[in-house]
Amino acid sequence: MTQAKLFTPVLIGGAVILMLSFAIRASFGVFQIPIASEFNWPRAEFSLAIAVQNLAWGIGQPIFGAIAERWGDRLAIILGALVYALGLVLSAFAVEPGQHQLLEILVGFGIAGTGFGVILAVVGRATSDENRSLALGIATAAGSAGQVFGAPMAELLLGHFPWQTVFVIFAAVILASLAFLPLIRAPERASREDLAESMGSVLMRAFRDPSYTLIFLGFFSCGYQLGFITAHFPAMVTEMCGAVPPGSLLAGIGIETTSALGAAAISVIGLANIVGTIYAGWAGKRWSKKYLLAGIYLLRTFVAGAFILTPMTPATVLIFSLAMGALWLATVPLTSGLVAHIYGLRYMGTLYGIVFFSHQVGAFLGVWLGGKLYDIYGDYTLVWWVGVGVGAFSAIVHLPVREKRVELQPA
Numbered sequence: 001m002t003q004a005k006l007f008t009p010v011l012i013g014g015a016v017i018l019m020l021s022f023a024i025r026a027s028f029g030v031f032q033i034p035i036a037s038e039f040n041w042p043r044a045e046f047s048l049a050i051a052v053q054n055l056a057w058g059i060g061q062p063i064f065g066a067i068a069e070r071w072g073d074r075l076a077i078i079l080g081a082l083v084y085a086l087g088l089v090l091s092a093f094a095v096e097p098g099q100h101q102l103l104e105i106l107v108g109f110g111i112a113g114t115g116f117g118v119i120l121a122v123v124g125r126a127t128s129d130e131n132r133s134l135a136l137g138i139a140t141a142a143g144s145a146g147q148v149f150g151a152p153m154a155e156l157l158l159g160h161f162p163w164q165t166v167f168v169i170f171a172a173v174i175l176a177s178l179a180f181l182p183l184i185r186a187p188e189r190a191s192r193e194d195l196a197e198s199m200g201s202v203l204m205r206a207f208r209d210p211s212y213t214l215i216f217l218g219f220f221s222c223g224y225q226l227g228f229i230t231a232h233f234p235a236m237v238t239e240m241c242g243a244v245p246p247g248s249l250l251a252g253i254g255i256e257t258t259s260a261l262g263a264a265a266i267s268v269i270g271l272a273n274i275v276g277t278i279y280a281g282w283a284g285k286r287w288s289k290k291y292l293l294a295g296i297y298l299l300r301t302f303v304a305g306a307f308i309l310t311p312m313t314p315a316t317v318l319i320f321s322l323a324m325g326a327l328w329l330a331t332v333p334l335t336s337g338l339v340a341h342i343y344g345l346r347y348m349g350t351l352y353g354i355v356f357f358s359h360q361v362g363a364f365l366g367v368w369l370g371g372k373l374y375d376i377y378g379d380y381t382l383v384w385w386v387g388v389g390v391g392a393f394s395a396i397v398h399l400p401v402r403e404k405r406v407e408l409q410p411a
Contacts, residue, residue, distance in 0.1 A: 013183025047371025056108025058360020080113015137281015147270025227363025272325025
């Protein structure tokens with residue numbers, strides 16, 4: 001029997017689009033200090049803009065998933081890229097906090113159209129059952145690959161151009177990603193039963209299933225932790241970390257300031273996560289996805305708690321970045337794979353998009369609270385401990401999930 005191919009054109013094209021989309025998205029934390037300094041804004045103002053971006057991403061995810069399922073994956077990706085680029089270009093001319101916050105709605109919708117919901121659904125449909133979990137892990141890892149160079153690239157560009165010009169450059173990059181769109185041509189792999197069901201009937205049986213609610217709630221903490229770290233960790237490291245020692249290995253490779261270390265930390269997280277997400281996709285085929293998810297959230301809780309209890313030095317920043325990076329998006333192939341396994345492939349984009357909305361509500365709160373509590377208390381300690389608590393919550397709520405296909409009930 002011929003073994004099904006893992007690296008299909010759909011996986012390759014989808015991975016590249018995800019990589020470029022997430023390279024830009026992961027860089028926004030690098031703009032916190034430059035924008036706040038130029039306009040003399042409190043930290044909460046641009047934090048709210050990034051928080052709105054995350055919330056809009058969550059709202060847009062099921063919408064773009066439904067567009068892809070109704071009118072085609074390519075149309076959803078094209079619309080996403082156009083809206084993404086428009087939001088970036090207009091943001092380059094924004095001079096008021098409210099303008100940035102409003103325009104980040106466009107950026108968030110653009111990420112939704114070029115992000116996980118649409119891409120993972122098309123990859124899932126184009127991949128065989130035996131390869132699906134690993135393929136979802138590889139596609140997710142591509143987002144991390146973008147994170148590896150996104151924040152350092154933003155830091156490098158900011159050394160030569162004003163932040164407004166960098167936004168315009170990023171808009172051109174996201175439009176250029178459409179060159180890979182011809183590879184996105186997925187055959188229909190949904191079963192006859194999947195095809196016979198309407199979107200309404202699939203949504204109703206998911207909403208009646210307590211396991212879907214638990215998955216929805218569990219994804220909240222992932223968004224909170226990732227949203228806060230992406231938006232605030234570079235600034236947190238810049239201000240709270242001990243100095244990089246002259247003559248150290250870091251200084252020798254050009255990381256001489258805590259600002260550069262903060263950007264590099266996001267890159268290290270992305271690099272470690274390439275391994276973490278691929279391994280999670282591989283493991284999801286072999287072991288229970290719900291127990292793997294509970295284990296990931298439990299490990300995140302321990303890693304985050306240990307980091308905040310330890311004096312922050314360049315060494316602890318790098319150790320934390322490696323450990324958290326290995327767990328960073330490892331939840332995504334497992335959560336999306338769990339949704340596909342329980343509820344089928346036909347409307348995976350919409351169902352996963354709704355679950356992802358919980359993730360982005362968490363991201364909104366993580367980003368916004370990070371800025372708000374920083375302005376009140378002068379540091380990030382309290383909001384960090386909230387993240388530790390919600391991680392433990394997610395570890396618990398995944399345990400009762402019933403990892404079994406929910407069949408359509410006869411009328």
